[in-house]
Amino acid sequence: QPVLTQSSSASASLGSSVKLICTLSSGHSNFIIAWHQQQPGKAPRYLMKVEGSGSYNKGSGVPDRFSGSSSGADRYLTISNVQSEDEADYYCETWDSNTHVFGSGTKVTVL
Amino acid sequence: QITLKESGPTLVKPTQTLTLTCTFSGFSLTTTGVSVGWIRQPPGKALEWVALIYWDDDRYYTPSLKSRLTISKDTSRNQVVLTMTNMDPVDTATYYCVYRLNGYGVRNWGQGNLVTVSS
Numbered sequence: 001q002p003v004l005t006q007s008s009s010a011s012a013s014l015g016s017s018v019k020l021i022c023t024l025s026s027g028h029s030n031f032i033i034a035w036h037q038q039q040p041g042k043a044p045r046y047l048m049k050v051e052g053s054g055s056y057n058k059g060s061g062v063p064d065r066f067s068g069s070s071s072g073a074d075r076y077l078t079i080s081n082v083q084s085e086d087e088a089d090y091y092c093e094t095w096d097s098n099t100h101v102f103g104s105g106t107k108v109t110v111l
Numbered sequence: 112q113i114t115l116k117e118s119g120p121t122l123v124k125p126t127q128t129l130t131l132t133c134t135f136s137g138f139s140l141t142t143t144g145v146s147v148g149w150i151r152q153p154p155g156k157a158l159e160w161v162a163l164i165y166w167d168d169d170r171y172y173t174p175s176l177k178s179r180l181t182i183s184k185d186t187s188r189n190q191v192v193l194t195m196t197n198m199d200p201v202d203t204a205t206y207y208c209v210y211r212l213n214g215y216g217v218r219n220w221g222q223g224n225l226v227t228v229s230s
Binding site for chain 1: 148150157158159160171173183207214215216217218219220221222223
């Protein structure tokens with residue numbers, strides 16, 4: 001069954017870019033993942049799905065500064081022109097026919 | 112517009128059974144590829160899948176909780192009900208109802224219902 005690995009934290013200065021990584025376990029490098037954002041004290045929000053090909057599909061209302069990409073077993077979420085409201089926890093999610101899992105989350109701090 | 116709203120107790124005693132109801136709108140749980148589920152988040156911790164029910168009545172339960180869980184749906188009332196038996200303080204968490212679409216993962220989240228397990 002798939003396992004997702006995320007780094008625990010990342011930081012970015014206001015107006016800069018940050019690239020978050022979510023790594024799929026061995027044997028699952030072609031899996032689709034989804035990214036979710038959880039701002040402090042709020043429910044999570046779907047951002048996008050990212051496929052192994054690197055194509056991504058964003059949810060309604062997700063700002064253009066959020067984008068996705070892929071390389072091998074790694075799935076990325078890039079936030080360009082980071083804003084203060086981007087300070088949040090970011091989780092990746094994947095699944096197969098028998099399993100549904102989340103990564104442990106990456107806390108993004110805006111400096 | 113898809114909305115999901117959780118309802119249920121905010122406080123349960125150890126060993127009691129928790130019943131949570133998700134009332135949703137904006138989609139039908141009879142549509143192919145659609146599922147509704149529950150995800151929980153203990154205070155300060157990560158998200159954890161609990162259970163999922165599919166349009167075709169298939170069910171998923173997270174293995175560590177499977178023996179304690181039942182998920183059911185009432186498509187005429189647009190509701191999904193989760194029961195969790197033998198509650199323990201470690202089950203204290205915010206429980207989120209979610210809309211999931213095959214190929215996309217979780218697409219929409221409810222606001223969450225914080226359940227505290229304490230005597």
